[in-house]
Amino acid sequence: MTIEPLEAAFRAAWPIERWADVPIVVGVSGGADSVALLRLIVAVRRASTPLPDGKSDETIIVAHVNHGLRGQSSNDDRDFVLRLSLECQTWCSFLGTALITERFRGRDGLEANCRKARYDFFLEAARKYGARYIAVAHTADDQAETILHHVLRGTGLAGLGGMTMFRAMNDAVTLARPLLGVRRSEIIAYLEAIGQPWREDATNFESTFTRNRLRNELIPQLAREYNADIVPALVRLGEQAREAHDVVEQAARQLADRCVNPSAASDDAAVVIDCTPLVRASRHVVRELFVQIWRDRDWPRQAMGFAEWDALAAIALGEADQTPTRVFPGNVAAKRTGETLELKRRGWE
Amino acid sequence: MTIEPLEAAFRAAWPIERWADVPIVVGVSGGADSVALLRLIVAVRRASTPLPDGKSDETIIVAHVNHGLRGQSSNDDRDFVLRLSLECQTWCSFLGTALITERFRGRDGLEANCRKARYDFFLEAARKYGARYIAVAHTADDQAETILHHVLRGTGLAGLGGMTMFRAMNDAVTLARPLLGVRRSEIIAYLEAIGQPWREDATNFESTFTRNRLRNELIPQLAREYNADIVPALVRLGEQAREAHDVVEQAARQLADRCVNPSAASDDAAVVIDCTPLVRASRHVVRELFVQIWRDRDWPRQAMGFAEWDALAAIALGEADQTPTRVFPGNVAAKRTGETLELKRRGWE
Numbered sequence: 001m002t003i004e005p006l007e008a009a010f011r012a013a014w015p016i017e018r019w020a021d022v023p024i025v026v027g028v029s030g031g032a033d034s035v036a037l038l039r040l041i042v043a044v045r046r047a048s049t050p051l052p053d054g055k056s057d058e059t060i061i062v063a064h065v066n067h068g069l070r071g072q073s074s075n076d077d078r079d080f081v082l083r084l085s086l087e088c089q090t091w092c093s094f095l096g097t098a099l100i101t102e103r104f105r106g107r108d109g110l111e112a113n114c115r116k117a118r119y120d121f122f123l124e125a126a127r128k129y130g131a132r133y134i135a136v137a138h139t140a141d142d143q144a145e146t147i148l149h150h151v152l153r154g155t156g157l158a159g160l161g162g163m164t165m166f167r168a169m170n171d172a173v174t175l176a177r178p179l180l181g182v183r184r185s186e187i188i189a190y191l192e193a194i195g196q197p198w199r200e201d202a203t204n205f206e207s208t209f210t211r212n213r214l215r216n217e218l219i220p221q222l223a224r225e226y227n228a229d230i231v232p233a234l235v236r237l238g239e240q241a242r243e244a245h246d247v248v249e250q251a252a253r254q255l256a257d258r259c260v261n262p263s264a265a266s267d268d269a270a271v272v273i274d275c276t277p278l279v280r281a282s283r284h285v286v287r288e289l290f291v292q293i294w295r296d297r298d299w300p301r302q303a304m305g306f307a308e309w310d311a312l313a314a315i316a317l318g319e320a321d322q323t324p325t326r327v328f329p330g331n332v333a334a335k336r337t338g339e340t341l342e343l344k345r346r347g348w349e
Numbered sequence: 350m351t352i353e354p355l356e357a358a359f360r361a362a363w364p365i366e367r368w369a370d371v372p373i374v375v376g377v378s379g380g381a382d383s384v385a386l387l388r389l390i391v392a393v394r395r396a397s398t399p400l401p402d403g404k405s406d407e408t409i410i411v412a413h414v415n416h417g418l419r420g421q422s423s424n425d426d427r428d429f430v431l432r433l434s435l436e437c438q439t440w441c442s443f444l445g446t447a448l449i450t451e452r453f454r455g456r457d458g459l460e461a462n463c464r465k466a467r468y469d470f471f472l473e474a475a476r477k478y479g480a481r482y483i484a485v486a487h488t489a490d491d492q493a494e495t496i497l498h499h500v501l502r503g504t505g506l507a508g509l510g511g512m513t514m515f516r517a518m519n520d521a522v523t524l525a526r527p528l529l530g531v532r533r534s535e536i537i538a539y540l541e542a543i544g545q546p547w548r549e550d551a552t553n554f555e556s557t558f559t560r561n562r563l564r565n566e567l568i569p570q571l572a573r574e575y576n577a578d579i580v581p582a583l584v585r586l587g588e589q590a591r592e593a594h595d596v597v598e599q600a601a602r603q604l605a606d607r608c609v610n611p612s613a614a615s616d617d618a619a620v621v622i623d624c625t626p627l628v629r630a631s632r633h634v635v636r637e638l639f640v641q642i643w644r645d646r647d648w649p650r651q652a653m654g655f656a657e658w659d660a661l662a663a664i665a666l667g668e669a670d671q672t673p674t675r676v677f678p679g680n681v682a683a684k685r686t687g688e689t690l691e692l693k694r695r696g697w698e
Contacts, residue, residue, distance in 0.1 A: 151500055152575045154582025157589040210575070218575075226501045226559070226567075233503025236655065240506040243633035244593040247600055250631070282599065284592035306585070 006182065006190040010040045013165065014178035016048050022132035023059040024176075025094070025125045027118065028084070030064070030077040030199035033137035035084065036187045037179055038062060039196055041135060042088045051089060058091040063125045063134075065096045065118045080199050092129070096121045111209050119169075126173045138163055138177045141184040144234035145214045156306060161242030162235075183231065252288035255281050260293070270344040271297070275336070278316050286313040294332075299345055303329030316341050355531065355539040359389045362514065363527035365397050371481035372408040373525075374443070374474045376467065377433070379413070379426040379548035382486035384433065385536045386528055387411060388545055390484060391437045400438060407440040412474045412483075414445045414467045429548050441478070445470045460558050468518075475522045487512055487526045490533040493583035494563045505655060510591030511584075532580065601637035604630050609642070619693040620646070624685070627665050635662040643681075648694055652678030665690050 026041055028034040041060060051057055062085040066078045078095055085093040122134045143162050150159040167175045179187070191198055222230045259274045271293055278286050287309040294301050308328055314320040315336055325335045331346045375390055377383040390409060400406055411434040415427045427444055434442040471483045492511050499508040516524045528536070540547055571579045607626045620642055627635050636658040643650050657677055663669040664685055674684045680695045 151586065152571060152579060152582070154576065154578065154585060156586060157593055160586070213574070222501060225562070227503065229503065230501060233501070236503060237500065237505060237509070240633065241590075241593075243631060244506055244590075244597055247631050247633055248593055248596050251596055251600065282592060282596050284589070284596055 004190055004193055006036070006186055007040060007043060009182060010178055011044060013181055014176060016044055019133060020045070020048055021059070023061060023129050024133045024135055025061045025063050025122050025129070025131045027122055027134065027136045028062050028064050028081050029201065030080045031201045032187050032191055032198040033139055033179065033184065035196060035198040036191055037135060037137040038084065038088060038090075039194065042090065056089040056091045060088075060090040061092050061094055061125055061129050061131060062090050063094040063096070063122050065121050067114050067117070077199050077201075094125045111211060123169060123173065131173065133174050133176045134169065135176045135178065137179055139179050139182050139184050139187065140235050141215070141231055143180055143238060144231040145211060145219065147234045147238040148219065149211065149214055157241050158245050160238060161245055162238035164242070248284055248288050249292070251281070251285045252292050255285055255289050256292060270342055273316065273341040273343070275316050275318065275339045275341055279318070283313050283317070286316055293343065297345070299332055300330035353539055353542055355385070355535055356389060356392060358531060359527055360393060362530055363525060365393055368482055369394070369397055370408070372410060372478050373482045373484055374410045374412050374471050374478065374480045376471055376483065376485045377411050377413050377430050378550065379429045380550045381536050381540055381547040382488055382528065382533065384545060384547040385540055386484060386486040387433065387437060388543065391439065405438040405440045409437075409439040410441050410443055410474055410478050410480060411439050412443040412445070412471050414470050416463050416466070426548050443474045460560065472518060472522065480522065482523050482525045483518065484525045484527065486528055488528050488531050488533050488536065489584050490564070490580055492529055492587060493580040494560060494568065496583045496587040497568065498560065498563055506590050507594050509587060510594055511587035513591075597633055597637050598641070600631070600634045601641055604634055604638050605641060619691055622665065622690040622692070624665050624667065624688045624690055628667070632662050632666070635665055642692065646694070648681055649679035
C-alpha cells in the first residue's frame with residue numbers, strides 16, 4: 001500500500017499525536033476540498049487506530065449545513081454527505097438546515113451570514129459531542145483569495161496575514177485548517193487517485209459574491225496575464241505579513257512594559273502611559289501598543305480605524321496640538337499632561 | 350493670487366528650506382506628471398527667490414531623455430520640453446538621446462534598460478552641474494502600480510514598501526519624488542487650472558509592458574469591480590509594509606548586537622554568530638539578520654532568495670540536519686559547530 005503524497009503532507013501539517021483520540025467535528029459541504037479532508041482524517045486515524053468489526057468511529061462527527069439556497073441541488077449535497085459519512089463509518093452525521101432570510105440576501109450580508117450560521121452549528125456539534133477540534137477544508141487557494149481580498153479592500157498589514165492553520169474558538173475548541181498549505185489541484189488529484197467522487201458546488205461557478213469572483217475570474221486572470229504562480233506568491237506574502245506583524249506585536253509588548261504604569265492609574269478604568277520611551281520607538285509599534293491596550297481592556301475596537309490609532313500615536317509622540325482631552329470611539333478619553341498620557345473609558349468608573 | 354491646492358501639498362511634502370538654493374536636476378518627459386513637477390518647482394522657487402530681469406535660473410536643470418522609440422512623436426516631446434524649459438526660464442535643458450539597441454527590446458529588458466539609461470543620464474547631469482537633488486515625478490498612482498506589481502510578482506514584504514519619497518543615489522545626490530502622495534487626477538486638474546498643456550505619452554496607451562498593463566487595464570478594472578479606492582488602499586499597504594519592515598530591521602540589528610561576535614572571527618572574511626540568543630527571536634528577524642550581514646559585508650545577494658535566507662535561519666535555529674558545511678550562492682560557506690555558526694566567503698581570504 002502506498003501512501004498518497006497528499007496524505008503525507010496532511011500528516012506533516014497535523015501530526016496524529018495531537019488528535020489521535022479526541023473527538024473531531026469535520027465540516028463537510030460535499031465539495032472536493034471537504035470530501036478530501038474527511039477521507040484524509042478517516043484514513044490517518046484508521047491507520048493509527050483500526051476500527052473493530054461492525055463498529056463505527058464515534059469520535060469523527062461529520063457536520064453538514066444545508067443553507068437551502070439551491071433547492072434540490074442542496075438536498076442532493078446533503079444526501080451525498082450522509083452516504084459518504086456512512087461509507088466512512090463515521091459515527092454521526094450532524095445534518096443542519098439553516099435557511100437564510102431575505103434580509104440577508106444582500107451581497108456580503110448573505111455570505112457572511114451563511115458563514116456565521118455554519119460556525120455556530122459546528123460549535124454546537126462540538127459542544128454536544130465534546131469535540132476538541134473543528135476541522136475545515138480551507139486550502140492554499142482559499143488562503144490566496146483571502147489575502148488578495150484584503151489587498152483589494154485595503155485592510156492593511158494586520159489583515160494581510162490571512163487564515164492561520166489553528167485558531168482557538170473558545171477554551172475547549174480549536175479550529176483546524178490542516179489543508180491550508182495544499183493546492184486545490186492536489187486535492188482533485190488525490191480524490192481521482194483514490195476513486196472518491198465529490199459534488200460540484202453550483203454556487204462556486206456563479207460570480208455573485210466578491211469571493212467567487214476572486215476565485216473564478218480575477219485569480220485565473222492574474223495567473224494567465226501576470227504570474228502563473230500567483231497563488232503561492234500571495235500565500236507567501238501572507239506568511240511574511242503575519243510574521244512581521246508578530247514582530248511588531250512583540251515590540252509593542254516590550255514597549256508597554258516600559259511605559260504603561262499600572263500603579264499610577266487613578267482607578268481600574270484608566271491606563272497611565274509615560275510617553276518618554278515612545279519617541280525612540282517606531283510609530284507602527286506605538287499604534288500597535290494602543291491596539292493592545294484596547295484589546296487587554298476589552299474596550300470597543302470596531303469604530304477604531306487607522307486614523308484613530310494614528311491620532312493616538314500623534315498625541316503620545318507629542319505631535320498633536322495639545323487639546324486637553326480627546327474622546328475616541330467607545331467613549332475612551334485621552335488626556336495628555338506633560339509627559340503623561342491618561343486613557344480612561346468614560347461612564348465606566 | 351491664490352495658491353493652488355497642489356502647490357500647498359507640494360510645499361508640505363518638500364519644504365523650500367531644503368532646496369531653496371541648491372541646484373536641482375528635474376527629469377521631464379513632457380507628460381503631465383513631469384510637466385507639473387517642473388511648474389511646481391519653478392513656481393515655489395520663484396516665490397522664494399524672484400529672478401532678476403532677463404536672467405534665467407541657473408540652478409534648475411531640465412533633463413530630458415529621448416529614447417527614440419516613437420520616431421517623430423519622440424522628437425516632438427523633446428521639442429515640447431525644450432520650449433517649456435525656455436518659457437520657465439530654466440537655465441539649461443539637458444537633452445539626451447539614448448537609443449536602445451535591439452537586444453534590449455525584450456519585454457522587461459527594454460523597460461529596465463530605458464530606466465537605467467535615464468538615471469545614468471540624470472546622474473551625469475547632476476555631477477556636471479553640482480546638483481544636490483534629482484527630482485522625478487512619480488505619483489501616488491505610480492506608487493500603487495509598483496506595490497501591486499510586487500504583490501503579483503511575489504517579492505514579499507520587503508519589496509512591498511514601494512518607492513520612498515527621498516533616496517540617496519550617492520554621497521552627493523538625493524533622488525526626490527515630491528509628488529509621491531499626489532493622485533494623477535490632481536495633477537491634471539492643476540495643469541488645467543494654470544493653463545499648462547502637456548504631451549500624451551503614446552507608449553502609455555499601449556499595453557506592451559507589464560507596467561502599462563497594470564496602469565491602463567488592471568488597476569482601472571480593480572477600481573471598477575472591487576474597490577474604487579484601490580490606489581490609496583495600495584499606497585497605505587505599502588506604507589504599513591515599510592514601517593513593519595523597519596521594525597523587523599531594527600529587531601535584527603538589536604539581535605546582531607547580542608549574537609555577532611566580531612572578535613571571534615578567524616579573519617576579516619568571516620562572521621561568527623552565537624546561535625543561543627536566536628531561538629527566542631522571530632524567524633523573520635533571524636532571516637533579516639542574515640540579510641543585514643550580507644549587506645554589511647557587501648556579499649552578493651542577487652542569487653539569495655527567500656529559500657536561501659530561510660535555510661540559513663533553519664541552520665542557525667538548529668532545525669536543519671547538521672551538514673558540516675553548506676555553501677550558499679556567492680560562495681559563502683556556513684558551518685555550524687555546537688552553538689556557533691561561522692559564515693565565510695570562500696576565495697576571499
